[in-house]
Amino acid sequence: MIKPVSERRQMIESGKKLLSKTKQCNLLGIHRSGLYYKSVGESQENIKLMRMMDEQYMRTPFYGIRRMGEWLKEQGYEVNRKRVQRLMRLMGWHTIYRAPNTSLSNKEHKKYPYLLKGLQIDRQNQVWAMDTPMFR
Numbered sequence: 515m516i517k518p519v520s521e522r523r524q525m526i527e528s529g530k531k532l533l534s535k536t537k538q539c540n541l542l543g544i545h546r547s548g549l550y551y552k553s554v555g556e557s558q559e560n561i562k563l564m565r566m567m568d569e570q571y572m573r574t575p576f577y578g579i580r581r582m583g584e585w586l587k588e589q590g591y592e593v594n595r596k597r598v599q600r601l602m603r604l605m606g607w608h609t610i611y612r613a614p615n616t617s618l619s620n621k622e623h624k625k626y627p628y629l630l631k632g633l634q635i636d637r638q639n640q641v642w643a644m645d646t647p648m649f650r
Contacts, residue, residue, distance in 0.1 A: 519544055556604075563591060564601055571607060578609040 522542040526535060526549065539546045556564075563586065570577065570585055577585065583598040619625075635641055 516543075519548065523549060560601060563593065564605060566591075567598075567601060568605070575610045576612070 522544050525542060526538045528535065533541075535549065536546055539549065566586070566589065567582060570582065574581075579595055579599045579602060582602065583593055583595050586593050586598065630641060633641070
């Protein structure tokens with residue numbers, strides 16, 4: 515089983531002269547530049563923005579990235595769309611979209627029966643379909 519990169523990073527011994535850091539990294543399958551990476555985390559301003567966005571999202575879950583950005587600008591924060599998008603992705607949010615209502619038919623229209631219901635289609639050219647344009 516392959517261990518996570520954070521665990522493999524800790525396996526590298528810098529004091530030993532038997533293997534260089536480059537060779538140790540190659541053996542563990544990580545990049546040498548990744549040894550020096552330190553995670554910074556989110557700034558206090560971003561955490562404050564995320565709290566505000568969370569409260570607004572509970573009131574208006576249909577707000578997308580652009581609307582949420584406009585709302586933050588109305589509150590006095592200078593944010594761009596990409597920052598709002600990153601913070602929403604970080605919180606795991608997706609906009610709730612209203613689904614189109616396509617299954618309501620006009621009651622005046624004639625309903626035709628489905629002629630292939632119950633038919634077992636098991637060979638080529640057994641059933642054909644055609645779409646004709648409106649004739650005038």
